[in-house]
Amino acid sequence: MLLWVTDESMACTFVNKPMLDFSGCRLEEVAGDGWVQGVHPDDRARLLGMAEFAYRSKQPFTLEHRVRRHDGVHRWVLDTAVPQFTAEGAFTGYIGSCVDITERRAMEEALRESQERFQAYMDNSPAVAFLKDEDGRMLYVNRPFETFFQTTLEQIRGKSDAELWPPETAQQLREHDLAVLESGQPTQIYEDVPAPDGTPHHWLVLKFPVVEPSGARRVGGTAIDVTEQKALERQLHHSQKMEAIGRLAGGVAHDFNNLLTAIQGFSELLLRRPDVHAAAKRDLEEIHKAAVRAAGLTRQLLAFSRQQATQPRVLDLNDVVADLSKMLRRVIGADIQLQTVAAAGLGRVRVDPGQIEQVIANLVVNARDAMPRGGRVLVETANAEAGAGPRACAELAPGPCVVLSVKDTGIGMDAETMRHIFEPFFTTKDAGKGTGLGLSTVYGIVRQCGGDIAVQSEPGRGTTFSIYLPRVEEEVEATAGVPARVELKRGAGTVLLVEDEDMVRGLVRETLELAGYEVLEARHGKEALTVCEQHPGPIHLMVTDVVMPEMGGPELVKHLPTRRRGMKVLFLSGHAQAAFDHPDLTSTKAAFLQKPFALDAFTRKVRDVLDEAA
Numbered sequence: 001m002l003l004w005v006t007d008e009s010m011a012c013t014f015v016n017k018p019m020l021d022f023s024g025c026r027l028e029e030v031a032g033d034g035w036v037q038g039v040h041p042d043d044r045a046r047l048l049g050m051a052e053f054a055y056r057s058k059q060p061f062t063l064e065h066r067v068r069r070h071d072g073v074h075r076w077v078l079d080t081a082v083p084q085f086t087a088e089g090a091f092t093g094y095i096g097s098c099v100d101i102t103e104r105r106a107m108e109e110a111l112r113e114s115q116e117r118f119q120a121y122m123d124n125s126p127a128v129a130f131l132k133d134e135d136g137r138m139l140y141v142n143r144p145f146e147t148f149f150q151t152t153l154e155q156i157r158g159k160s161d162a163e164l165w166p167p168e169t170a171q172q173l174r175e176h177d178l179a180v181l182e183s184g185q186p187t188q189i190y191e192d193v194p195a196p197d198g199t200p201h202h203w204l205v206l207k208f209p210v211v212e213p214s215g216a217r218r219v220g221g222t223a224i225d226v227t228e229q230k231a232l233e234r235q236l237h238h239s240q241k242m243e244a245i246g247r248l249a250g251g252v253a254h255d256f257n258n259l260l261t262a263i264q265g266f267s268e269l270l271l272r273r274p275d276v277h278a279a280a281k282r283d284l285e286e287i288h289k290a291a292v293r294a295a296g297l298t299r300q301l302l303a304f305s306r307q308q309a310t311q312p313r314v315l316d317l318n319d320v321v322a323d324l325s326k327m328l329r330r331v332i333g334a335d336i337q338l339q340t341v342a343a344a345g346l347g348r349v350r351v352d353p354g355q356i357e358q359v360i361a362n363l364v365v366n367a368r369d370a371m372p373r374g375g376r377v378l379v380e381t382a383n384a385e386a387g388a389g390p391r392a393c394a395e396l397a398p399g400p401c402v403v404l405s406v407k408d409t410g411i412g413m414d415a416e417t418m419r420h421i422f423e424p425f426f427t428t429k430d431a432g433k434g435t436g437l438g439l440s441t442v443y444g445i446v447r448q449c450g451g452d453i454a455v456q457s458e459p460g461r462g463t464t465f466s467i468y469l470p471r472v473e474e475e476v477e478a479t480a481g482v483p484a485r486v487e488l489k490r491g492a493g494t495v496l497l498v499e500d501e502d503m504v505r506g507l508v509r510e511t512l513e514l515a516g517y518e519v520l521e522a523r524h525g526k527e528a529l530t531v532c533e534q535h536p537g538p539i540h541l542m543v544t545d546v547v548m549p550e551m552g553g554p555e556l557v558k559h560l561p562t563r564r565r566g567m568k569v570l571f572l573s574g575h576a577q578a579a580f581d582h583p584d585l586t587s588t589k590a591a592f593l594q595k596p597f598a599l600d601a602f603t604r605k606v607r608d609v610l611d612e613a614a
């Protein structure tokens with residue numbers, strides 16, 4: 001121990017042998033105020049200041065400063081001094097000791113540096129990081145953690161998951177922590193931890209066991225916010241799924257259409273025969289009706305897979321609503337009241353009945369979803385004037401129109417939600433519940449019909465969707481499906497029929513012959529080309545399927561020999577869009593009829609195509 005003694009006037013009166021050895025000085029050299037020379041010049045003022053203060057207050061003091069060692073090297077010492085008094089209480093000076101703390105200070109310095117480096121590293125990391133003890137109490141979090149969760153380490157140090165997070169979150173985190181502690185292995189997992197405002201966030205977390213030098217076991221972790229990626233992934237997955245389903249539905253509908261064409265057509269042919277018994281005819285009517293209904297279903301499948309050709313018809317929306325309301329009541333359930341108000345003298349519109357049904361059904365289903373605790377849906381029709389009204393029908397050409405509105409008493413929407421509702425895949429519903437395709441489909445259909453949509457809504461105040469459709473002056477068209485009364489349109493000429501499906505080919509052939517045409521047959525495009533080459537006479541019309549083995553309809557048209565170029569073409573298909581999208585078809589004078597079709601519609605179409613000026 002290095003010892004020193006000073007008197008009441010701060011003059012050194014004694015230093016011990018170890019102190020002399022340390023400094024390499026003789027007592028005379030340090031006595032009086034000679035000791036000051038041994039103190040590092042940079043520390044002198046601080047030391048003297050402290051000493052003067054101590055002499056005045058007569059209090060013990062400690063101070064770290066540098067003194068010169070015998071070898072000229074300055075060493076850091078911890079100087080501890082206590083005042084001395086006589087038995088009578090008179091102050092006689094200080095006695096002090098110095099301990100060499102150079103190593104300790106160097107270590108402290110290194111430690112501080114390493115700590116600062118660690119801190120800078122963690123705080124600049126893009127990942128959120130944390131360290132918890134075995135009981136799940138927070139020991140450390142980095143700045144990104146503090147920033148995201150709007151907290152500070154001070155506020156959450158020592159707190160458990162249960163004190164920091166909602167119960168399900170806490171439980172999930174704790175389970176993962178325990179698994180890491182138990183296995184002693186790092187793991188990569190996803191965790192759901194909400195932001196302070198409650199919005200859900202999804203994290204990719206690396207959790208790992210940390211054993212401290214003391215043997216204490218901890219759980220460390222770094223996490224990155226993958227909420228957005230996950231949403232994108234889900235969306236992609238969803239659209240892929242929809243596309244696959246669409247393709248599947250389209251494929252099924254296509255095959256189904258061929259069968260329905262045959263069922264519908266053959267029952268029609270039978271219904272037209274005079275030798276069929278009246279009782280049998282009643283049964284045949286039922287078969288025919290069932291086939292027409294099945295055709296409605298395939299049309300929906302095709303609409304869903306976006307392969308449907310629209311079949312607009314002049315109709316009264318009141319009829320559509322009336323026909324649909326039974327089905328809608330079943331859909332919305334008992335807690336919700338469905339009211340319909342049909343305007344008297346409602347104008348007609350030209351729309352595809354299947355599509356407009358889809359529009360109404362989508363809006364009513366949305367209304368139902370907005371009223372989990374029951375309520376009222378009002379489906380109302382009215383005449384209106386586009387251009388005269390509010391901005392509601394900005395997209396609509398001015399003139400008379402018909403409004404169909406669906407009004408609910410549900411939760412309503414805020415402005416932000418309203419901005420996005422027509423975007424495909426926008427949904428506020430839970431995964432698996434909403435597809436976000438309802439309103440985008442509605443929008444597509446309404447715009448396709450030349451109409452527009454207006455929305456009125458407020459949170460908690462219900463929602464009204466108003467569909468504006470241009471009014472037409474024509475009378476309502478009779479629905480198909482009254483075959484026995486309509487005469488087949490007759491004609492003459494040679495028709496080349498190209499169809500791979502035997503049943504459909506047989507049906508069409510029989511129908512064409514009944515209507516007075518000569519029929520040539522082929523099972524696919526290549527066969528049709530051979531017929532075109534070998535048949536000596538004229539061929540006035542080619543009726544062809546679109547999708548066939550060997551060679552499809554569009555390709556067949558492209559390869560027709562020059563002398564058949566004037567021939568007219570009528571496409572028959574379950575896939576509508578496919579035909580119209582084909583670049584070669586837009587240039588050819590091609591007509592199109594969607595399967596399944598009523599025979600009179602078919603023969604009428606055949607005549608129309610033949611009669612059209614070349």
Ligand code: ADP
Nearest residue numbers: 366367370421427428434435436437438439463
């Ligand atoms: P989905 O019904 O699958 O969510 P939609 O395209 O039909 O998709 O609707 C999109 C979103 O619009 C819904 O998730 C909902 O937030 C909002 N929405 C639609 N109709 C209503 C309504 N009647 N009341 C409240 N919100 C609605």
Ligand code: MG
Nearest residue numbers: 362366438439
């Ligand atoms: Mg919907």
